[in-house]
Amino acid sequence: QARDTVISTRSQLAEVIPGIGFVYHPAKKVSLFGGLHKGFAPPRIKDAITADGVDQELSAELSWNYELGIRADFLQSFHLELTGFYLDFENQVIPVSESSGGTGAGLVNGGETKSTGVEVSLSFSSANIISSPWQLSLLTTMTYTEAVFDADRFIGSTENAINIKGNALPYAPTISGNSLLSVLSPIGLRFNLNVQYTGEQFTDVKNPEKPTANGLTGELPAFYTVDAGLSYEWKKASTQVSCSVKNVTDERYIYTRRPQGI
Numbered sequence: 244q245a246r247d248t249v250i251s252t253r254s255q256l257a258e259v260i261p262g263i264g265f266v267y268h269p270a271k272k273v274s275l276f277g278g279l280h281k282g283f284a285p286p287r288i289k290d291a292i293t294a295d296g297v298d299q300e301l302s303a304e305l306s307w308n309y310e311l312g313i314r315a316d317f318l319q320s321f322h323l324e325l326t327g328f329y330l331d332f333e334n335q336v337i338p339v340s341e342s343s344g345g346t347g348a349g350l351v352n353g354g355e356t357k358s359t360g361v362e363v364s365l366s367f368s369s370a371n372i373i374s375s376p377w378q379l380s381l382l383t384t385m386t387y388t389e390a391v392f393d394a395d396r397f398i399g400s401t402e403n404a405i406n407i408k409g410n411a412l413p414y415a416p417t418i419s420g421n422s423l424l425s426v427l428s429p430i431g432l433r434f435n436l437n438v439q440y441t442g443e444q445f446t447d448v449k450n451p452e453k454p455t456a457n458g459l460t461g462e463l464p465a466f467y468t469v470d471a472g473l474s475y476e477w478k479k480a481s482t483q484v485s486c487s488v489k490n491v492t493d494e495r496y497i498y499t500r501r502p503q504g505i
Contacts, residue, residue, distance in 0.1 A: 256285060259281075260280075260281050261281050262280035263280075264276065264278030265278070272317065273316075275311075275312070276313075276314065277309075277310060277311040277312070278309070278310050279309055281305075281307055282307070282332075283304070283305060283306075284303060286301035286303065301336055301350060302336075302352050303334070304334060305332065305334055306331060307331045308329070308330050309328065309331075310327065310328045311328075312324065312325055312326030312327065313325050318372075319371045320367055320368050320370070321366070322366045323365050324362075324363070324364040325362075325363050326361065326363075327361045328358075328360055328361070329358070330358040331357050331393075332355060332393075333355060334354060335353040335355075336352060337350065337352075337353035337414075338350060338414050339501070353392070353412065354394055355393045355394035356390065356393050357393040358391075359388070359389050360386060360388035362384065362386045363385050363386075365382075366383075367380065368380045376428075377427065378426070379427075380425045380427075381422070381423070381425075382421075383420070383421070383422045383423075384420060384422075385418070385419075386419050388415065388418075389417065390412040392408050392410050393408070395408050396448075398448060407448050410445075410448060410449065411450055413445055413447060414445075415445075416441050416443065416465075417443065418442035419441050420439070420440045421437070421438070421439045422437070424437075433473070433475070433476070434471075435473075437472075438467060438468070439468050440466075440467045442465045443462055443463065443464060443465050444463045445462055445463070446460060446461065446462070446463060446499070446500040447460040447461075450462075458504035461500065463499075463500070464496070466494060467494065468489075468490050468494055469492050470490065470491065471488045472486065472487035473486055473487075474486075
């Protein structure tokens with residue numbers, strides 16, 4: 244006879260997560276900043292245990308994270324932020340790939356990895372330089388990242404094992420970016436146009452470029468999407484109405500090869 248079963252347990256976890264940062268202002272509208280932080284993230288239950296109750300044996304993500312950057316305002320309406328970063332993972336949890344012995348759409352321990360890159364952000368607003376009921380703003384961000392395995396790790400059978408040290412992490416595009424254009428009219432009607440770009444990325448730890456016939460592995464080509472939106476703020480009624488159109492250009496692209504193909 245079937246019956247409800249309640250299983251409960253208790254556990255405790257303690258971790259010291261130090262960090263230090265600084266901000267220095269060499270000029271009125273310029274600031275230099277940097278930081279060193281330890282990263283710690285235990286696996287979530289929904290990632291660590293499958294729907295069938297199988298333990299994925301995920302370890303916590305541990306890393307040391309470094310950043311150094313500059314922020315500056317210039318020409319009254321421009322804001323620039325440039326940041327370099329380095330992420331040194333003792334263990335990073337990554338999307339599963341069949342070549343690494345995983346199945347399904349879960350996650351696996353990726354081991355030691357490192358990510359080095361730079362992010363630049365530039366924003367503009369016409370409000371401070373043009374006396375007009377019309378307002379124009381633009382925000383553009385771009386990120387360049389090299390994320391690779393940083394320790395010897397052999398994949399495959401003993402006879403045909405491949406060392407993936409130096410290979411790119413799966414689903415980690417080298418270049419990604421986003422641009423948002425916003426126009427506000429005198430009557431409170433706002434138009435938004437958002438363009439998002441995602442560069443080429445590998446889906447498997449072995450980094451095969453050519454796709455297989457079943458679609459499980461292979462490089463994902465770069466793609467971009469364009470979204471548009473309209474919104475109206477009726478201040479007297481404290482009401483805002485909005486609508487949006489996703490993927491205006493009807494771009495056709497491969498988003499993922501997980502868990503079992505395109």
